[in-house]
Amino acid sequence: PVREAIEGYRRAMDRNPFLVIEQGMFEDEAHNVPLQVQREIATYLGGRAEDVCLTRSTTEGLALVYHGLPLQADEEVLCTTHDHYSHHESARLATLRAGASLRKIALFEEAATATTSSIIERLLKGIGPRTRVVGLTWVHSSSGIRLPVREIAAALRARAGAPVLLVVDGVHGLGAADETIATMGCDYFCAGTHKWMFGPRGTGLVWADAGNWARLRPTIPNFSEPESYEAWTQERVPSGPNNANRMSPGGFHAFEHQWATAAAFRMHRQMGRDRVAARIRSLNDQLKAGLAQNRKVKLHTPSSGDLSAGLVAFEVEGVAPADVVRRLLEKRIIASTSPYAVTYARLAPSLINTPEEVERAVRAVGEVSA
Template structure:
């Protein structure tokens, strides 16, 4: 597949799939059909909408190894984390634990929830912050060591966003459960990029996006909830479905556009037709080669990565992109210099360049980025 198969601009090297994903044209056409159906006869469309969303949910649950009754569609992980945090009782003095690699919106959600309850947010610093050199064992040990008797909830990534590292999710879930801590997993990048078995992970709450690596239209995510918490789930917006309980209470909000959810199984079918395992292996290998191409051409430090992931990170020169505005400015400069889209992430001392690989990418995309970066940093 190439850029045209995703309706992407073929004149641009799209190396930032991890931020927004890309929708195959065949999936977008199916979503357009659902929208047209809703516009032709809204009453008829909504009369069967619940059944059709449930069917789509079952297909997604099977793909993720989840119990369909414990899975709800949400618009994205930001919503999923908000629902999870609102569903866990907190009292003044309680603590929410996050790590310094957490996605910015997740940190905001944790601080807002804590502020409303009179609780506090603790941030654990994972080892290897300056060079990305840490192991799964190091990460798990640091996280578990930060738990206190007042820690009620821990939020951690399946795959870190800015630094593109795989955290030991099962180990953390088991260790935190033994300490009596509720687990919320930010799995924004997991569905599609990784083979996921939610039954084996066993988190209290696990939320992931389907519009990043599983070829669903935007916005489309899921929230998986353990049996003990399902009756206590609090949706962000209360609607007539509140009395039906989870998952309907989270999913249905009157005239919300549900078509991305209905089309999500078609994205999974594209992945299956390509060969899910082969696609993951191909993308991960290309991301590694791309990282090396850029590092060798520019002298940027290539951060350690994980073999399963289709994203890789390079450290920018000292003092570059250390703030959000500076990172955005560099991202725009890269685009105007060489027509490449890449993820520039603000990070202390020196920002990070995150590159993604998807089926529409080729090595020439990374070579083009490398040439542009040489021009910028010269």
């Protein structure tokens, strides 16, 4: 359905690019395609369409949030040592511009043995008097651990001291875990939609409620909010609080991809978020159990499905991660290395896989380790 939606919009734009884009972007709500996309996403996330900002990637979403925060020179952003380059750099560049500070802490020594209570304890101990923002990654692409974001958010709300905002990179959890994002407790949820959602390439979102959108300052001119354009024509500042549409980057995008995002969320909703998550969990449990039987394999992903999702990170004794990936590819098994200073081999059973394919991957790793 996603491919068909992309092709449908592409054919329409090729036939008449002006009318299709003019009507789809700038006419009444009944014909506004981005609004229809926001509504479909909101239904899946559990929020409202006006809470959804359309972006092109997780990276873009994180940058919009961090650079939009009104950070002061005496304030601090607290991230973890486990976050992705895009998260760290978004926070670093934003704090550099504001004169604020960035600090990183470790939430665990070994992801495979981490617990919900130990993760929360470390995070709370790491928060200082100047901390105003906490940046976390829901599912770590380094180790495959899935942070208990709902429990973390509750602990942050319950703690004494100045309140902190919770920014979450959620790309490897969206579409892989059965969670209602709008009630998870994070203040800003950033994710691309081309991974586990199987959405079009170059698409993403940021979710926040109205109060948290109002805190931010836009970075890029938008094409989504009529008030911004009307204020420009009248040479005045846009009225009203900041909002998701005001934060959505304007410009001429690959609209056939952005507009087809609705098809991905509709597809997942029709399959059932709980059924999708259960399928992914079953395949990953099978993979972890199979790899755990190999004495030459060290798993870095927690065995519990409550602290993992769709990524399984591992090492093979005596074989470099890049060589593991290369040798698996020779056996027609697609794996990857994690893009971090300390890297592991990774497998990611998803909706497109079968138990038989997972078993074949386990056997292939066994052959690599022999």
